Amino acid sequence: MSEVTMSDPEVLRAPHVLEFPYSRSVGRDLGAFFTGLVEGRVLGASTRGSPDRVVVPAREYDPITGEDTDGLVEVGPGGVVTAWGWTDHPLEGQPLQRPFAWALVVLDGASNAILHVVDSGSHDAMSTGMRVVARFRDPAARVGSITDIECFVPEGSAPQADRAAGVEPVTVLSTPIRLDYTFSAGIAQSSFLRGLSEGRFLGQRCPRCGQVYVPPRGSCPTDGVPTTDVVELPDTGTVTTYCVVNVPFQGQAIELPYVCAQVLLDGANISFMHLIQGIPADQVRMGLRVRAVWVDRDDLVPSMESVRYFEPTGEPDAPYESYEEYL
């Protein structure tokens, strides 16, 4: 949370990265297609029925009828551009990082176009109907991906691809995906988070039903109206229920076992989950009275991480009836 900015007096923002190295099994025909690319050739699949066609890339199904395809056919590497669009500003991850054309190319022998890029050098060198040919990467650089074809180039300007033999069948396609976002907390949550950076719990009360929500989301989930009254709550509360965690959880650095509990702050009408420390895990119980332990004053941040954990207050347990309706 160190990257939280308060560029606006009201609202907190922070970067958010959605990133995963997806690993896709490709199945029979796409597997053959990708294996073919490593070999330096393009494979389609033939359709049965009328009329016979060659679907490219090879797939187990006809993209129009959904019927099963039947058998592989080599197509290309030359073909015809049927549509194109020139870009001077390639985006992150696109096949070429210099000006190029996106294009639909019908490979010789294929019944439909594929999407790829053409490296023609200039906008003026592009035209619909132009002949192009696939330029494969060096055999050693091919991994079984659509980008094993580096690009298409105007016919006559590329040497034939080196074929590779004895290629291991491709069964998996690795596609790392990273998307960057900027999150904004919204007004209500920003107010709550700013409170945490001051060592305070700021909830909100529904003007209609009077229930106090912490953390607030700016609305009452049952009435569907804005919650505008800010209510400061004490940092003491009751454990309504809990679990003992014995499994290392991604990113969790706490020593096992540890306790995650639903804590109902005094004066709040909803509990939230937090850690319970300062008591052996096997002595935590429903009804335990607890108090927030904050990080050092200088380390307070606009995040729940300002609360290190909750620890027992030493008071007698709250009676079951007092929190029963919050389970």
Add this chain to the structure above:
Amino acid sequence: MSERCAVIGVGQTFHAAARTDVSIAGMVREAARRALDDASLDWPDIDAVVIGKAPDMFEGVVMPELYLASALGAVGKPMLRVHTAGSVGGSTALVAAHLVTSGRHSRVLTVAFEKQSDSDAMWALSVPQPFSPPLLAGAGGYFAPIIRAYIRRSGAPDHIGIEVAVKDRLHGLRNEYAHLHMEDINFDMVRDSIMLWDPIRYLETCPSSDGACAMVLGDEHAAESSQVPPAWVHGMAMRSEPTMFAGRDQVNPQAGRDCAADVYRQAGISDPRREIDMAEVYVPFSWYEPMWLENLGFAAEGEGWKLTDSGATSMDGGDIPWNCSGGVLCTNPIGASGMLRFAEAALQVRGRAGEHQVDGVRRALGHAYGGGSQFFAMWVLGSEKP
């Protein structure tokens, strides 16, 4: 217009932790093709396609119905994509059924899937986000405190969760499509498995699976021309409530009770335990069986665990078998898990459940839930035309 609707075809994939032999399209086609074959139909016979799955982050494909339209023979047809969290498989079937009951279409293909092995289910379900409270314990950490609350309320003994875990795995041994086939499952094995999120043990949780499920739903004419007995829809309902609100009963959610009441009213059921012959219910953690027994009216509040304990929900001698397929505890491709429940109810009513068939099922309940136990979808199927 409110037309009759029936399930006339059911198909599912073989489920596994990773179906590395197929693409996403190949996987959904495997289920869809089986459903079409079961209905003795082919792609052109289908009027519309309704597809469902949980968050797109699982596969890293935005609105994958667009990519799957061709694979599902949907070209030129209406296609819808439903997403209602864990209940989505059930909701998807209900949306498809309404395309029939509304008089809109005669034969609708509905499909639900998840290819969890393309990424990591734990990651996709709980992508850490700025400003959200830190995720302290993972998925089980969310549900374990609720289970503890159930145990406190009902006074249920510790072994109930173990019994359900064993029973559903024994049922799963009879289902060739199930992901887990635990030949040696027994009480001690579950009891001695690691306590992940006390009170939830490792073997009391569901696996992470790849898989898909499909059904063909038909109108009255399609059902009556079916070569295999149809499973008629006697009632269907969905209900939602907010994730969290003051005074919310997370153990026995009102939305679940309302949804059950609605579907029973439509089916003319007043005593589900007596009038329903089997139920396929979304139980991802074993303790959810007694909790849902109460929520769905098979037992009085606080009494669900006694029903489980008595063996009533077992295929082996129980009077109200639950999760004969092995349930979510054996197979859990999240987006498809709800539809698998709905489809199993159809298999049972049609007498097509093979080794996990309960004799003489006249009426069966299919159930799905999702989110923080806040989204519910249910249907009651019957062998008789309503």
Add this chain to the structure above:
Amino acid sequence: MATTSRATGSAQAATAQAYQATYLAAAQDALRLASRRDRFRPVAVVSFAQSRTVEREDHLNEVEMLMPVVAEALGAAGITKKELGFVCSGSSDYLVGAPFSFVMALDAVGAWPPMRESHVEMDGAFALYEAWTMLQDEDMDTALVYSFGRSSPGDIRRVLAMQLDPYVEAPMWPDHVAIAALQARALVDSGKLSEKEMAEIALRSWHDAMSSPTAQVAREAGLEELLAEDYLVSPLRPHAVAPVGDGAAAVVLAAGEKALELAEHPAWITGIDHRIEPSSLGARDLTVSGSTRLAGIGAGVVSPGADDLGVTGGAAVEIPEVDLAELHAPFAHQEPLIAEALGLDASVRLNPSGGALSANPLMVAGLARIGEAARRVMDGSARVAVAHATSGPCLQQNLVCLLAAEAEAGGAVSGRGA
């Protein structure tokens, strides 16, 4: 309908032939639906509300964005949430970068006591379609449909690239502008459209948007100025591409007599249908929108023409005279393509709201087209209006909705049961 592609070889002609066969079967089905329109329970739009579309809404979370919109739509219909028979929403998790983003959004309605509720990971227009099918069930009379779209948190050109085939297309990160440029090129090549005409469509949209309080781009501009812009991806210049924006919209639907209780002049949905194209861009003829045409036939907006060879109806379908159309064209070149598919001639006023080139909050803009068209039927400025929504690359999926001041398709003024 011209489903014949420009011949670049007999091989491609075979693809066109296969598509034609699939298309004709679908057209037959669509025509059957249209001929049975009067058998459906009449359902109407009784209110519509929409937030102003802004480039970046970062003061409000999605619930805070939706609450005033939902409140306005319910208020205009004069009902409370407790009276709602059904609630359905549309949104996309990837826009905001968070799984289950629709779950918390439900708080904007206040779903308590529990409600019959569902969600599509699609534009809200498809949520409206789902609600329409639910309202055919006689035990509910009203539905709330809402959608929200926040594109600003992420990079929409990367996010939408992930709608393409995950194996052979998406790994090249083909952004939606590049993909749309291929379609624009195909249209320019076919002689159907010029770059100047694209600029004129943008000028008209922005001009019309000046009377819309919710538009994001509303201004006067000169043709030369627009044609002097650098290409984003040729032949698309910035003006031909919808602005990226955040927004929310809500519609209240009511069936039968209930519609007449809730609105003085409900906008009756006298036809609705939606259809989808092949997933593979290269297997499509991008110069036509066959699926829009099919949805138009199913909705009773257009008759199968001479080109729709082999399609014969059961009962004849009466095609009403259309006053205006709200067409969801996120790229300038798509507006004439959609209009052509729906047989809308020059007498039909296109996108009086300013259309998607003035405001295109993703997942919302399609529902907003229905709302904008319905608004004009409800206020009496149109008797019959067409609304269209699209989803996916190059108009892959299209929904068409016919809205009319009279409940019976092409019939006399009669609120059924009024």
